[in-house]
Amino acid sequence: MKIRKAVIPAAGLGTRFLPATKAIPKEMVPLVDKPTLQYIVEEAAASGIEDILIITGRTKRAIEDHFDKSYELETELEKSGKLDYLETLQKISNLANIHYVRQKEAKGLGHAIYCARFFAENEPFAVLLGDDVVANDKKPCLAQMIEQYQTYRTSILGVQTVSDEDTSKYGVIKGDKLADRIYKVEDMVEKPAPGTAPSNVAVLGRYIITPGIFRCLEETTPGAGGEIQLTDALRKLAAKESMYAYDFVGRRYDVGSKEGYLEATVEFALKRPDLKDEFTQYLKNIVSKL
Ligand code: UTP
Numbered sequence: 001m002k003i004r005k006a007v008i009p010a011a012g013l014g015t016r017f018l019p020a021t022k023a024i025p026k027e028m029v030p031l032v033d034k035p036t037l038q039y040i041v042e043e044a045a046a047s048g049i050e051d052i053l054i055i056t057g058r059t060k061r062a063i064e065d066h067f068d069k070s071y072e073l074e075t076e077l078e079k080s081g082k083l084d085y086l087e088t089l090q091k092i093s094n095l096a097n098i099h100y101v102r103q104k105e106a107k108g109l110g111h112a113i114y115c116a117r118f119f120a121e122n123e124p125f126a127v128l129l130g131d132d133v134v135a136n137d138k139k140p141c142l143a144q145m146i147e148q149y150q151t152y153r154t155s156i157l158g159v160q161t162v163s164d165e166d167t168s169k170y171g172v173i174k175g176d177k178l179a180d181r182i183y184k185v186e187d188m189v190e191k192p193a194p195g196t197a198p199s200n201v202a203v204l205g206r207y208i209i210t211p212g213i214f215r216c217l218e219e220t221t222p223g224a225g226g227e228i229q230l231t232d233a234l235r236k237l238a239a240k241e242s243m244y245a246y247d248f249v250g251r252r253y254d255v256g257s258k259e260g261y262l263e264a265t266v267e268f269a270l271k272r273p274d275l276k277d278e279f280t281q282y283l284k285n286i287v288s289k290l
């Protein structure tokens with residue numbers, strides 16, 4: 001079966017980015033001049049996804065406005081001859097069919113994914129976390145994962161190797177390496193205490209999941225932080241069905257953290273032809289004064 005649908009959970013509180021996220025969704029905070037979430041929607045669209053469900057919540061209305069058509073603004077841009085901007089805006093509302101559902105309370109990533117059960121119906125679907133951006137100029141991260149799905153035909157977790165100190169920030173898998181970039185997942189641990197991680201292979205914001213996850217989520221009780229953890233439900237799924245992890249190619253940024261956000265902003269600006277030269281010069285100047 002083809003992967004046609006993607007779910008982007010974007011209903012989290014964004015606590016690490018307060019006060020910016022008091023009234024603005026963290027997914028709408030821009031990297032240079034484009035909201036984080038647009039990079040993620042573009043990745044899904046470039047990977048062949050036709051329908052996207054964004055899980056939103058209160059204070060997240062700007063997300064729906066952003067991906068909608070903006071008649072007034074488009075008319076103004078057309079009148080004033082700003083056709084480049086007009087084209088940019090029109091592309092946004094044509095990226096994919098975007099649907100929304102509200103998670104009434106931020107009860108965890110697992111709970112957010114459960115809100116997608118009617119959307120997914122009985123198909124395997126992709127998940128892209130709303131604050132994880134992966135840059136790859138050759139092949140989008142999700143397209144790489146979909147390719148792996150064509151071989152393995154079951155759930156696939158997007159992973160990368162992280163340092164010993166960083167394992168406690170992520171879900172970490174236990175499993176054997178089967179082939180280049182592929183692991184068979186036996187089990188996993190969410191945010192293992194330092195020194196207890198089963199490996200250095202961490203799950204980083206991209207998943208292909210079979211619909212069996214919804215039954216597993218129903219059976220999952222609140223875990224760490226009182227939240228329904230996706231990792232807990234994935235562990236149950238891995239006990240029932242085979243599951244693989246794929247070490248994707250690309251630079252991943254945790255844009256929900258201040259450090260990740262700053263790194264992404266600087267690196268994306270350095271790739272922009274219209275900013276690169278002046279910005280490089282500026283960085284060189286300030287670094288030389290440190
Ligand atoms: P995070 O844990 O990174 O987001 O969740 P958060 O809860 O907003 O972050 P902090 O710790 O408060 O700063 C990963 C993804 O899952 C979504 C988030 O929006 C983010 O894209 N999420 C998380 C939900 O949709 N619902 C939830 O209940 C929790």
